[in-house]
Amino acid sequence: MTTSTRDERATADTFEVRSPSTGDLVGSFPTHTADDVAATVARARVAADWWAGLTFGERAKRLDRFRGIIARRLAQLAGIMHEETGKPHSDAALEASLALDHCAWAAKHADQVLGRRRAGVGLLTLNQAASVEYRPLGVVGVIGPWNYPVFTPLGSIVYALAAGNAVVFKPSEFTPGTGSWLVEAFAQVVPEHPVFQLITGDGSTGAALCASGVDKVAFTGSTATAKKVMAGCSETLTPIVAECGGKDALLVDTDADLDSAADAAAWAGMANAGQSCIGTERVYVHADVYDAFVEKLVKIAREQRAGTDPDAKIGPITLPSQVETIRRHINDALRRGGRAALGGPDAVDGNVVQPCILTNVPEDSPAVTEETFGPTLTVTKVRDMDDAVARANATTYGLGAAVFSKKRGAEIADRLRCGMVAVNAVFNFPQIPSLPFGGVGDSGFGRIHGPDGLREFSYARSVARQRFTPPLALTTFARTAKTDSLVAKIMTLLHGRH
Numbered sequence: 001m002t003t004s005t006r007d008e009r010a011t012a013d014t015f016e017v018r019s020p021s022t023g024d025l026v027g028s029f030p031t032h033t034a035d036d037v038a039a040t041v042a043r044a045r046v047a048a049d050w051w052a053g054l055t056f057g058e059r060a061k062r063l064d065r066f067r068g069i070i071a072r073r074l075a076q077l078a079g080i081m082h083e084e085t086g087k088p089h090s091d092a093a094l095e096a097s098l099a100l101d102h103c104a105w106a107a108k109h110a111d112q113v114l115g116r117r118r119a120g121v122g123l124l125t126l127n128q129a130a131s132v133e134y135r136p137l138g139v140v141g142v143i144g145p146w147n148y149p150v151f152t153p154l155g156s157i158v159y160a161l162a163a164g165n166a167v168v169f170k171p172s173e174f175t176p177g178t179g180s181w182l183v184e185a186f187a188q189v190v191p192e193h194p195v196f197q198l199i200t201g202d203g204s205t206g207a208a209l210c211a212s213g214v215d216k217v218a219f220t221g222s223t224a225t226a227k228k229v230m231a232g233c234s235e236t237l238t239p240i241v242a243e244c245g246g247k248d249a250l251l252v253d254t255d256a257d258l259d260s261a262a263d264a265a266a267w268a269g270m271a272n273a274g275q276s277c278i279g280t281e282r283v284y285v286h287a288d289v290y291d292a293f294v295e296k297l298v299k300i301a302r303e304q305r306a307g308t309d310p311d312a313k314i315g316p317i318t319l320p321s322q323v324e325t326i327r328r329h330i331n332d333a334l335r336r337g338g339r340a341a342l343g344g345p346d347a348v349d350g351n352v353v354q355p356c357i358l359t360n361v362p363e364d365s366p367a368v369t370e371e372t373f374g375p376t377l378t379v380t381k382v383r384d385m386d387d388a389v390a391r392a393n394a395t396t397y398g399l400g401a402a403v404f405s406k407k408r409g410a411e412i413a414d415r416l417r418c419g420m421v422a423v424n425a426v427f428n429f430p431q432i433p434s435l436p437f438g439g440v441g442d443s444g445f446g447r448i449h450g451p452d453g454l455r456e457f458s459y460a461r462s463v464a465r466q467r468f469t470p471p472l473a474l475t476t477f478a479r480t481a482k483t484d485s486l487v488a489k490i491m492t493l494l495h496g497r498h
């Protein structure tokens with residue numbers, strides 16, 4: 001990839017991106033200042049007016065061509081993602097390809113979800129024709145994380161674009177090349193105006209975007225940063241959608257298919273080196289099947305090797321500082337009486353962490369309460385599924401969860417406090433574009449994906465048109481005592497019996 005953005009306005013300040021696998025320089029990008037951000041947002045305003053003036057169908061055509069480019073150049077995009085994050089090339093290609101369905105869905109359904117539609121009227125408003133439509137907000141600022149640098153930001157970006165907004169995107173400072181690739185690809189299908197622009201830099205550039213007066217900020221990242229984003233946006237009353245971290249649990253009942261539950265736990269906990277917001281971090285297993293489950297899980301996880309070479313199934317830890325968090329969680333768990341059924345302190349070697357399965361870990365240890373973001377799982381024996389549900393819910397987070405049970409999967413899932421839950425599978429809900437994605441509690445608020453994801457980037461606009469003069473004139477100083485008495489009678493008839 002190239003070592004600079006297309007943006008010649010850049011300031012003298014730049015930052016470097018290095019491959020977590022090799023340490024090699026991958027690229028160098030400008031740290032955009034508040035002035036740069038303001039200029040970008042100003043250009044976006046003009047572009048937003050033009051883009052909003054197109055029909056849903058015209059925007060859909062452009063978004064369809066955008067996904068065509070991503071699909072045809074998937075290997076190239078995956079190469080940049082691999083260089084910047086260290087994730088295996090095949091995982092990168094899978095991630096990017098899963099974003100394509102979202103692009104198609106948002107483009108196809110925007111009109112149906114957001115277009116003008118009739119609304120019902122009441123007895124006293126029979127003379128009115130009511131309708132509602134969802135209009136674009138204008139310019140949406142998207143602040144992205146590094147762990148899924150394509151799937152995650154596109155989950156906001158393509159829905160915001162399909163709704164008729166312009167987007168200013170600040171990718172993570174660890175993955176600016178991936179963000180730059182996406183923006184350049186979109187510019188090829190929308191050359192007329194800078195509808196989708198890139199700004200690069202660290203938190204200071206993100207903070208400048210929050211303060212820039214954009215019409216909404218779609219933030220994905222840690223809960224701690226979301227609080228700063230919210231505080232920054234409060235100055236201009238800029239609304240935000242916050243997609244934050246999680247501590248997802250996977251519950252295994254006595255009647256679960258243990259092979260598929262173990263396979264799912266290993267993958268959801270360790271794929272992408274465990275650096276997934278909806279990654280499983282805690283497993284609660286019914287006492288009757290606990291030993292059999294742990295044996296199967298250890299067998300699968302033992303075969304997955306982490307490394308920086310192309311054959312490794314698990315890549316290195318992307319964020320240098322995260323290694324210490326993972327080490328602390330493992331060591332603390334073992335110090336408090338936990339046992340390493342696989343891995344342990346030696347699993348951490350430089351920025352490569354081998355799979356770890358920790359059992360008997362006290363519920364108040366950081367390995368159970370904090371986001372670890374490494375290929376580690378705590379596996380805990382529970383009395384019954386009531387116990388499992390209570391423990392799964394005993395977290396400040398509430399992003400996703402998974403339940404494995406042949407008979408009671410849906411019933412157990414119903415009792416979990418989280419935004420998304422998978423039954424007898426993992427990572428299925430984000431692949432279904434019609435399903436909203438998001439969490440509760442410390443995992444954030446607002447939704448991307450699906451109809452809610454389109455509405456998130458629009459505002460409802462209601463129109464009530466009077467078709468004929470009402471028999472009962474209510475909103476006039478000419479209203480009579482007779483009208484008042486008639487209205488009182490009608491209201492008593494309609495509502496009084498309740």
Ligand code: NAD
Nearest residue numbers: 144145146172202203206207221222225228243244245277
């Ligand atoms: P992070 O919070 O460190 O950074 C996220 C983004 O915020 C980056 O682009 C960063 O530059 C920017 N930023 C930092 N300080 C800022 C500030 N003061 N104002 C504005 N922007 C600022 O998170 P990360 O390490 O990049 O990503 C990992 C986190 O993201 C994990 O907690 C993970 O669970 C979460 N995540 C959540 C989802 C989801 O959909 N819920 C998806 C992926 C990742």
